[in-house]
Amino acid sequence: xPRHPARHTSRTVAEVVHALARRFQRAKLHYGHGTETAQDxxxxxxxxxxxxxxxxxxxxxxxxxxPSRIKIIDALAEERIKTRKPMAYLLKEAWFAxxxxxxxxxxxVPRSLTGEFILxxxxxxxxxxxxxxxxxxxxxxxxxxxxxxHAFPKARVQAADVSVExxxxxxxxxxxxxxxxxxxxxxxxxxxALKRKRYDVIVTNPPYVAHAEMKTLPRxxxxxxxxxxxxxxxxxxxxxxxxxxxxxHLTFGGILVGEVGNSAKALQKKFPSVPFIWLTSSTGDxxxxxxxxxELQRHxxxxxxxx
Ligand SMILES: C[S@@+](CC[C@H](N)C(=O)[O-])C[C@H]1O[C@@H](n2cnc3c(N)ncnc32)[C@H](O)[C@@H]1O
Numbered sequence: 048x049p050r051h052p053a054r055h056t057s058r059t060v061a062e063v064v065h066a067l068a069r070r071f072q073r074a075k076l077h078y079g080h081g082t083e084t085a086q087d088x089x090x091x092x093x094x095x096x097x098x099x100x101x102x103x104x105x106x107x108x109x110x111x112x113x114p115s116r117i118k119i120i121d122a123l124a125e126e127r128i129k130t131r132k133p134m135a136y137l138l139k140e141a142w143f144a145x146x147x148x149x150x151x152x153x154x155x156v157p158r159s160l161t162g163e164f165i166l167x168x169x170x171x172x173x174x175x176x177x178x179x180x181x182x183x184x185x186x187x188x189x190x191x192x193x194x195x196x197h198a199f200p201k202a203r204v205q206a207a208d209v210s211v212e213x214x215x216x217x218x219x220x221x222x223x224x225x226x227x228x229x230x231x232x233x234x235x236x237x238x239x240a241l242k243r244k245r246y247d248v249i250v251t252n253p254p255y256v257a258h259a260e261m262k263t264l265p266r267x268x269x270x271x272x273x274x275x276x277x278x279x280x281x282x283x284x285x286x287x288x289x290x291x292x293x294x295x296h297l298t299f300g301g302i303l304v305g306e307v308g309n310s311a312k313a314l315q316k317k318f319p320s321v322p323f324i325w326l327t328s329s330t331g332d333x334x335x336x337x338x339x340x341x342e343l344q345r346h347x348x349x350x351x352x353x354x
Contacts (some may be wrong), residue, residue: 060097063117067124077265080133080156081141081307088134092127096120096137143190146197150188150217150308153212154277157190159252160328161306165194165283167337169248172324173302177247178202182296184237184251184289185209187275189217189230191250196226203246207235210274217338237285238292245298251289252306257282262311268348282310284318290318290343297340306335317353321346 058066077157082088094104096119097112112120123137135141135156140158141148144162155178167176181204184191190204206221214232221230233239233272256264256276268276278285293303304326311334315323322342325333343350 074128091187144194154187182246253285254278
């Protein structure tokens with residue numbers, strides 16, 4: 048039984064969201080898997096159960112919610128609080144760059160800040176008209192590959208992951224977005240199966256959590272695959288390998304866009320002479336870098352020595 052059963056009389060969407068947000072606050076949930084606040088998390092759950100897209104909910108705030116829906120909302124809220132599972136796993140859905148994706152525990156919950164820069168087509172760093180081939184390395188649910196396919200409608204996108212389980216989820220999403228002709232999924236340990244292939248844009252949100260840091264993360268993260276999060280002692284194992292091998296896989300004028308979260312400072316410190324361009328997100332974060340093929344080539348020895 049829910050600890051705070053809802054009154055099963057007619058309540059408006061706004062009232063249900065507000066009560067749920069207070070309940071989440073009291074439970075001290077951790078956010079960051081698609082939402083940043085209790086209010087947003089509550090709105091997402093209510094919108095999902097009522098089948099209202101997140102951007103439309105605001106226009107329906109004064110509508111009544113029928114008791115049977117309140118019951119479903121209560122049950123999901125209770126599970127969220129009890130298990131600390133990210134909401135996306137309970138709803139089997141996450142939103143990324145304005146589009147919905149199927150998700151379950153085989154992939155991390157899409158939340159990459161790179162989504163913003165994909166929507167901007169990486170302007171002004173590349174001429175979007177010349178983008179014909181894109182690689183998403185460590186594709187997980189396929190969200191970045193699919194967002195790139197939408198952003199660059201003439202491009203072919205390769206989506207690689209070492210995890211067979213993740214690729215199975217990505218396959219569902221490629222089908223859902225009807226992009227089977229332009230998004231190709233591949234099993235590959237980073238660039239290993241991509242020999243001699245070159246791309247105009249490589250995007251990657253690789254695992255970047257330091258081994259010791261994993262133990263300090265809130266319970267929500269333990270529901271995600273460790274392979275998607277942890278990358279060696281300092282969190283930089285995967286990205287250093289990517290930096291060393293990327294020049295072999297970029298076209299002339301191509302770009303690498305990589306997300307490294309909390310490890311951004313450690314990465315810049317490891318390579319002080321590399322002019323990483325840290326892209327600023329709308330929230331002011333600077334954890335996504337961009338490097339041109341030329342700069343990667345120039346600093347290749349440093350990356351190879353560190354790998
Ligand atoms: C942080 S998740 C990112 C998933 C997705 N791109 C996103 O933004 O939601 C990292 C992904 O890299 C994959 N991965 C980990 N090690 C890898 C490797 N050596 N080669 C290829 N993919 C790898 C994981 O399976 C996981 O799906």
